[in-house]
Amino acid sequence: MNVRFLYPVVVLALLGILFSLANTPNMVTYTLPVSQHDIAQTESSSFTVMMDVLTHQRCMNCHPNDNIPKQGDDRHPHYFGMARGINDKGFQATNCHTCHQSVNNKNSGVPGAPHWALAPASMGWEGLTRTEIAVQLLNRETNGNKSHEELIEHMTKDELVLWAWDPGVNANGMQRTLPPVSKEDFKKAVVDWFANGAVIPTK
Numbered sequence: 001m002n003v004r005f006l007y008p009v010v011v012l013a014l015l016g017i018l019f020s021l022a023n024t025p026n027m028v029t030y031t032l033p034v035s036q037h038d039i040a041q042t043e044s045s046s047f048t049v050m051m052d053v054l055t056h057q058r059c060m061n062c063h064p065n066d067n068i069p070k071q072g073d074d075r076h077p078h079y080f081g082m083a084r085g086i087n088d089k090g091f092q093a094t095n096c097h098t099c100h101q102s103v104n105n106k107n108s109g110v111p112g113a114p115h116w117a118l119a120p121a122s123m124g125w126e127g128l129t130r131t132e133i134a135v136q137l138l139n140r141e142t143n144g145n146k147s148h149e150e151l152i153e154h155m156t157k158d159e160l161v162l163w164a165w166d167p168g169v170n171a172n173g174m175q176r177t178l179p180p181v182s183k184e185d186f187k188k189a190v191v192d193w194f195a196n197g198a199v200i201p202t203k
Helices: 003-022 036-054 130-138 148-157 159-165 183-195
Strands: none
Touching: 036 130, 036 183, 130 148, 148 159, 148 183
């Protein structure tokens, strides 16, 4: 057999293989079309992340259903017989702002943030399921007549809400427990949930 005759054949075969590989889709960068199932999974994930924060004690302590603010990780009733009072800020002699200033007090351990107060009674979440909380959140009759855009603004920019990630120390100098989700992940979950229609999972 003429070996020289085989060289062109081998070269052509290699070129054919290389050409074939060059036209094969890159599986690393190939993106599958977004299906309705993928969208539903994203909605559910965003809802879960958001609710992991809203049901955490840092939020729930100020969303009671009995007009009594709660304290601590065990969510015990606020000391000194504090109650909702006038405009969700206690009473004249026991006003929230008597102790709670616009920032945390590092010496006494008293937490603080701008416009410290209980959430409106219509937004009492204590004892509710995640689905029930979401229903209240979206209902303009219970959420302070807020639109979706206003709710996003409230949950991602309001300093009192964001205080949850900067709760300071307690009276014993111990750092208060943070929500189980980072602030940035919470903000993203809120934005994504509303962007996808604010769908409340049925399960």
